[in-house]
Amino acid sequence: METYPITIGGVTRHVPLIEPLPGRRIPLVEFLGDPEFTRAAAEALRPLVPKEAEILFTTETSPIPLTHVLAEALGLPYVVARRRRRPYMEDPIIQEVQTLTLGVGEVLWLDRRFAEKLLNQRVVLVSDVVASGETLKAMEKMVLRAGGHVVARLAVFRQGTPGLAVDTVAELPVL
Numbered sequence: 001m002e003t004y005p006i007t008i009g010g011v012t013r014h015v016p017l018i019e020p021l022p023g024r025r026i027p028l029v030e031f032l033g034d035p036e037f038t039r040a041a042a043e044a045l046r047p048l049v050p051k052e053a054e055i056l057f058t059t060e061t062s063p064i065p066l067t068h069v070l071a072e073a074l075g076l077p078y079v080v081a082r083r084r085r086r087p088y089m090e091d092p093i094i095q096e097v098q099t100l101t102l103g104v105g106e107v108l109w110l111d112r113r114f115a116e117k118l119l120n121q122r123v124v125l126v127s128d129v130v131a132s133g134e135t136l137k138a139m140e141k142m143v144l145r146a147g148g149h150v151v152a153r154l155a156v157f158r159q160g161t162p163g164l165a166v167d168t169v170a171e172l173p174v175l
């Protein structure tokens, strides 16, 4: 498999090149199962978190370890929007997202008990990669619906031109 070198905070990984859409190859960054790379990315992201931040908000799947490490370093809580409805969810916030990364529409789910943690809070959106920006837009809508205030939108990697302002630490190529 063809790979591409990605370096963040002095840690390099040779990640697979995938072709989610014909003629568009992108490096596939993965934090799951890689504590050293995850720590390096969280450390790089940490200075971008505003001092007034009260809680972090992320999505399944790959951004979860990143957000966990970042939250621990900052001493902040975090909540995670799920990509599938779980049977135990009660009165969840349900938000559609059109992500170009996979070429298909998706839905984010946030159980009410977690949505309540965002009420009147200064929330930082955290992702691993921002491409179209549609996932972050959907997350921002969820925060507003939960009664919170977004104070920063952060992603480790930017890929292409997102449709909203996002603070990132590195650029991924579209090959």
Ligand SMILES: O=P(O)(O)OC[C@H]1O[C@H](OP(=O)(O)OP(=O)(O)O)[C@H](O)[C@@H]1O
Pocket: 059, 060, 061, 062, 063, 098, 099, 100, 101, 102, 127, 128, 129, 130, 131, 132, 133, 134, 135, 136, 162
């Ligand atoms: O800016 P966008 O175009 O919305 O793309 C960014 C999204 O794509 C990736 O998730 P992916 O769908 O690969 O899911 P995963 O985290 O479960 O791997 C990433 O974690 C973001 O959620």
